[in-house]
Amino acid sequence: MKPWLTVVIPVHDGERWLGETFDSLVAQSSSGIEYLVVDSSPGDGTARLSSSYSDRLDLHILRRPDLGHWRAKTNFGFAQARAEHVAMLHQDDIWLPGRAAHLKAWLADTPQAAMHLHPSQVIDASGRAIGIWRSPLPSGNAPLEPGLLLRKLMVQNFIAVPAPVIRRDAFMAVGGIRDDLWYTGDWDLYLKIARHGDTVYHADVLTGFRVHGQSMTVSGSRDAADFEAQMRIVLAAHADFLPAAARAGILRKAEASIRVNTGLAAASRGSASALLRTFLAILSLGPHLPSFLHDTRLIDRVLPRLRAGLIG
Structure with a gap:
């Protein structure tokens, strides 16, 4: 069958x-x-x-x-x-x-x-x-x-x-x-x-x-430049399909998300200053912060990694 x-x-x-x-x-x-x-x-x-x-x-x-x-x-x-x-x-x-x-x-x-x-x-x-x-x-x-x-x-x-x-x-x-x-x-x-x-x-x-220390995401993110480039390639490939009226706001949050992701990857490699940069990138969103946290599911993604000892 x-x-x-x-x-x-x-x-x-x-x-x-x-x-x-x-x-x-x-x-x-x-x-x-x-x-x-x-x-x-x-x-x-x-x-x-x-x-x-x-x-x-x-x-x-x-x-x-x-x-x-x-x-x-x-x-x-x-x-x-x-x-x-x-x-x-x-x-x-x-x-x-x-x-x-x-x-x-x-x-x-x-x-x-x-x-x-x-x-x-x-x-x-x-x-x-x-x-x-x-x-x-x-x-x-x-x-x-x-x-x-x-x-x-x-x-x-x-x-x-x-x-x-x-x-x-x-x-x-x-x-x-x-x-x-x-x-x-x-x-x-x-x-x-x-x-x-x-x-x-x-x-x-x-x-x-x-989530674990041997995953491809954890091991691959050690090359910070390539890790960031992977996200920017996707952003560039699809940005033009966004509605014109909403594009600027969506891309602003997407850029902040890339900074947060690269900062968290650096923090997982033991960089304490990366956590501060990540925090500042989030704060820079100002009134867009609530929608950013909602859209990125940041807490859903970060807390389990903290519990697993993959950040910090």
């Missing part, structure tokens, strides 16, 4: 957390989902671990050592997908109980939506829940107001990677994930999808997004 959902899991030496990821999928007790594990590992440990779940999941292991990063592996996996809807799941993230049932109901109710979103629980390296990452969007079962997602998302990426479910034809139509955006490839994708079709935002917290 044709699956109703394809989940692409890009992996590379994923043995540390991948078992927990698969366990969360087995616990869904839902049929009709295919899982494509796109494995670039040099050894066979990840493939062996994945294979041990093939009797409980419709799981297919695609060995692709030539695909060196998550963007290429995800694009490849989505191109192979048999379902009309696709989702990403990284090797250190999890699904929370009941997610499959919720997704199936949403897709049956609003199959034409280009993307469905929901909040994510933030978990630490041990799997402990340390926060909730929500979006500054109204929740419900109807598509968002046209243009709202684009306007909010331009200020800051507030979508955790395991949360979206995307119509496969929409993903292919917008060109998938850019190879050159190691940090902001998902953000760029969501902005493209926001312009392509409707999005529905649901209030249910259904995935676990793991």
Whole structure:
């Protein structure tokens, strides 16, 4: 039977957390989902671990050592997908109980939506829940107001990677994930999808997004110039699609968000002065500060990292 959902899991030496990821999928007790594990590992440990779940999941292991990063592996996996809807799941993230049932109901109710979103629980390296990452969007079962997602998302990426479910034809139509955006490839994708079709935002917290010291975001942000450039590339690519009347205000908050993100990255590397610069960047917004905090979900993003010891 044709699956109703394809989940692409890009992996590379994923043995540390991948078992927990698969366990969360087995616990869904839902049929009709295919899982494509796109494995670039040099050894066979990840493939062996994945294979041990093939009797409980419709799981297919695609060995692709030539695909060196998550963007290429995800694009490849989505191109192979048999379902009309696709989702990403990284090797250190999890699904929370009941997610499959919720997704199936949403897709049956609003199959034409280009993307469905929901909040994510933030978990630490041990799997402990340390926060909730929500979006500054109204929740419900109807598509968002046209243009709202684009306007909010331009200020800051507030979508955790395991949360979206995307119509496969929409993903292919917008060109998938850019190879050159190691940090902001998902953000760029969501902005493209926001312009392509409707999005529905649901209030249910259904995935676990793991923050830890070995994550690509933490390790990659050590190159401060490249880290900042990744965000500016996306901002430049989409700024012209903003409504003219609102563009200046949105871009002002987006610039402040970049300064905050780079400051927090520096603080995570032990720079005490970076925290002061971050605080001053926030204060510079003046009357725009409340909407900035709402749109960036700054508290949702920072508190879990403080609890996990990744800042300070």
